[in-house]
Amino acid sequence: MTAIRALHHDVRLQISGVALQRGYRRLVADFDLTCEPSDIIALQGPNGSGKTTLLRALAGFHTPFAGRITLSRLQGPEIEEPGEVLSFLGHQDPIKAGEKLIDQLRFWADLCGANRDRVAETLAQVGLSKQADLQGGVLSAGQRKRAALARLLLEDRAIWLLDEPASPLDQEGRALLGALLDQHAKQGGIILAAVHDPLPGVAARILTLGAVESGVVA
Amino acid sequence: MSLVGACLAILRREVRLGWGAGGGALLSASFFAGSVMVAPFALGPAPDTLGKIGPGYLWLALTLASLVSLERLFQADLEDGTLDQMLLSPVPHSLQVLSKILGQWLATAVPLLAVSPIAALLVRVEPEVILPLCAQLAVGSLGLFLIGAIGAALGASVRRGGLLVALVVLPLYAPSVIFGASAAAALATGGDFFSQPFLFLCALVLAALAFAPVAAAAAVRLHVD
Numbered sequence: 001m002t003a004i005r006a007l008h009h010d011v012r013l014q015i016s017g018v019a020l021q022r023g024y025r026r027l028v029a030d031f032d033l034t035c036e037p038s039d040i041i042a043l044q045g046p047n048g049s050g051k052t053t054l055l056r057a058l059a060g061f062h063t064p065f066a067g068r069i070t071l072s073r074l075q076g077p078e079i080e081e082p083g084e085v086l087s088f089l090g091h092q093d094p095i096k097a098g099e100k101l102i103d104q105l106r107f108w109a110d111l112c113g114a115n116r117d118r119v120a121e122t123l124a125q126v127g128l129s130k131q132a133d134l135q136g137g138v139l140s141a142g143q144r145k146r147a148a149l150a151r152l153l154l155e156d157r158a159i160w161l162l163d164e165p166a167s168p169l170d171q172e173g174r175a176l177l178g179a180l181l182d183q184h185a186k187q188g189g190i191i192l193a194a195v196h197d198p199l200p201g202v203a204a205r206i207l208t209l210g211a212v213e214s215g216v217v218a
Numbered sequence: 219m220s221l222v223g224a225c226l227a228i229l230r231r232e233v234r235l236g237w238g239a240g241g242g243a244l245l246s247a248s249f250f251a252g253s254v255m256v257a258p259f260a261l262g263p264a265p266d267t268l269g270k271i272g273p274g275y276l277w278l279a280l281t282l283a284s285l286v287s288l289e290r291l292f293q294a295d296l297e298d299g300t301l302d303q304m305l306l307s308p309v310p311h312s313l314q315v316l317s318k319i320l321g322q323w324l325a326t327a328v329p330l331l332a333v334s335p336i337a338a339l340l341v342r343v344e345p346e347v348i349l350p351l352c353a354q355l356a357v358g359s360l361g362l363f364l365i366g367a368i369g370a371a372l373g374a375s376v377r378r379g380g381l382l383v384a385l386v387v388l389p390l391y392a393p394s395v396i397f398g399a400s401a402a403a404a405l406a407t408g409g410d411f412f413s414q415p416f417l418f419l420c421a422l423v424l425a426a427l428a429f430a431p432v433a434a435a436a437a438v439r440l441h442v443d
């Protein structure tokens with residue numbers, strides 16, 4: 001326990017008996033998973049197997065059809081809202097075309113109560129210092145993803161839910177992603193990522209969705 | 219910081235995005251100005267006719283102009299995933315929605331209200347009534363934006379949802395328009411600024427201030443699923 005206490009994040013995630021449904025289509029049934037600090041999970045499965053839906057359910061956006069998702073701290077106050085401990089990086093990037101990148105990140109810093117002064121530093125960390133004053137609309141897909149990663153760093157929450165984080169990134173970007181994932185896990189963070197290719201730079205536990213029979217339920 | 223700071227951040231951003239490239243903050247104001255500008259052509263420039271319907275016509279123009287900006291209030295944020303991230307913020311969702319509405323109101327309604335004295339002149343409102351009338355329009359516009367946000371939230375995930383939003387919102391606008399236009403008519407016939415219809419309008423705006431953000435937040439939440 002002493003080792004865990006020294007970590008920056010100490011949140012545990014428990015998923016028990018979760019079933020997910022989109023319309024009448026059952027995507028995931030009886031899904032169980034326990035994540036301890038420093039766990040890295042790669043969710044794999046064919047398109048439409050429910051990877052994104054599972055991540056969105058964990059984030060509290062989607063209500064599971066059955067089952068329970070529990071977030072708890074090893075010590076400290078109870079967690080009332082998933083937003084306290086969890087960051088979500090979806091396949092859409094919340095980047096506005098008509099606003100400077102640095103202003104957008106300052107906005108996210110204000111919204112999650114992070115220190116504004118860290119914005120420039122995190123932009124440097126993801127290699128976007130030169131793009132700080134550019135409008136969001138001129139950024140490439142990879143740069144937008146990097147900006148989303150900078151937001152994750154600003155939010156500094158224990159659980160990262162990542163939906164295809166590496167897809168638009170170049171080689172250097174993937175190396176950067178790997179380094180950030182490794183650093184986050186070393187601080188006790190939990191990472192759940194929906195991927196098709198293996199996560200760069202880290203050893204992840206692989207879970208495959210879509211193996212259970214999924215289909216239309218009456 | 220935190221709660222107030224976060225709400226101010228949302229409000230500032232809404233204004234910044236509204237006035238930035240492609241933000242469309244001036245759309246409502248130009249719609250308002252345009253519809254007032256054609257009024258003398260459509261209704262005839264005779265001072266007695268125009269002067270009689272002028273105050274009511276301003277309310278009509280304000281109502282329709284406020285509809286124009288509603289469609290995009292939540293839609294853009296829903297499409298690019300901003301709403302997802304806002305749901306994960308520690309700030310209560312209804313407060314975020316309230317800040318967004320107020321930001322949109324500042325960005326959109328303030329230019330509209332700035333041109334409203336000139337618009338009032340065009341429809342032959344008596345000069346001494348113009349400023350009080352515009353003040354009433356300002357109060358009314360806040361109410362219209364708040365109520366309209368509920369419809370905008372309900373229609374956020376519908377492509378080209380402007381029609382749906384208008385259908386949802388127009389019946390909800392009716393009370394504000396009735397009291398607002400009666401207050402304007404009272405002003406034009408020499409009544410008090412704080413006439414009974416205007417006090418009713420104020421009450422409506424206050425009620426909308428309390429309930430609309432909660433209702434809109436709940437409607438937005440449905441789309442995120």
